[in-house]
Amino acid sequence: MDRTPLAPVPPATARPEDVIATAADLEALIGLPLPRVAQKQRPTLDAIDVDWIARSPFLVLATSDADGRCDASPKGDPPGGLARVLDERTIAVPERPGNKRVDGYRNVLSNPYVGIIFLVPGRDDTLRVNGRARLVRDAPYFDAMRVKGHRPVLALEVAVEEVFYHCAKAFMRSRLWRPESWDVEGLPSRAEIAGKLERPDVSREDLERYYGPEYAERLYRDAAMPQASATTA
Numbered sequence: 001m002d003r004t005p006l007a008p009v010p011p012a013t014a015r016p017e018d019v020i021a022t023a024a025d026l027e028a029l030i031g032l033p034l035p036r037v038a039q040k041q042r043p044t045l046d047a048i049d050v051d052w053i054a055r056s057p058f059l060v061l062a063t064s065d066a067d068g069r070c071d072a073s074p075k076g077d078p079p080g081g082l083a084r085v086l087d088e089r090t091i092a093v094p095e096r097p098g099n100k101r102v103d104g105y106r107n108v109l110s111n112p113y114v115g116i117i118f119l120v121p122g123r124d125d126t127l128r129v130n131g132r133a134r135l136v137r138d139a140p141y142f143d144a145m146r147v148k149g150h151r152p153v154l155a156l157e158v159a160v161e162e163v164f165y166h167c168a169k170a171f172m173r174s175r176l177w178r179p180e181s182w183d184v185e186g187l188p189s190r191a192e193i194a195g196k197l198e199r200p201d202v203s204r205e206d207l208e209r210y211y212g213p214e215y216a217e218r219l220y221r222d223a224a225m226p227q228a229s230a231t232t233a
Helices: 023-031 047-055 103-110 167-173 190-198 203-210
Strands: 056-065 068-078 084-087 090-094 111-121 126-136 153-166
Touching: 047 084, 047 126, 047 203, 056 103, 068 103, 090 126, 111 153, 190 203
Parallel strands: none
Antiparallel strands: 056 068, 056 111, 084 090, 090 153, 111 126, 126 153
16 A cells, blocks of 8 residues: 655645635536436435345434534444335434434434435445434334344434435545455554543553453443543543
């Protein structure tokens, strides 16, 4: 992997005349999409979309609060457990044990509009779903969303407004699914990141243990983060 240092970026910001401030400016620079691209969104799910969602183990949920502050949250489950299609206009995404920040869910409480990208490993195209969401603490379909014994404590119900497939160019450029392009050598471990940026009060030994082999075994049950010991406090 070529690790040639990047050229330094000049500290000056863009000139005012180079800032795009209107849709007309943007269209003059980028151009307009072909009609078939501009009009490809659909208001309901097709059988192809249902199959895609059933095969997807990973999605990204985009939300923003009432003031426009944004969040993009990754969610993962085995295929078939990531989301449930309730009908051609409704999707439910179950909540699994996590860090309890629930930034995206807090956003939905003040601004219900969400965007979801569904990924299928090995496929360079993606399915995008936009709509209005609400949070529910229980529903008749919750039992069907059990994964490894975990019944979700809540679900995000999305009333579908737009559905369309995004082309493969981003994934082709990034070579995301090609292991030979991956460059993780030398990156700090999750425990190292936590110790430096999040929990400097916890010993490295405790963090390594927490993020060790048992971490994967706790995916569907809550587990408390290790607390600072007397030697690190």
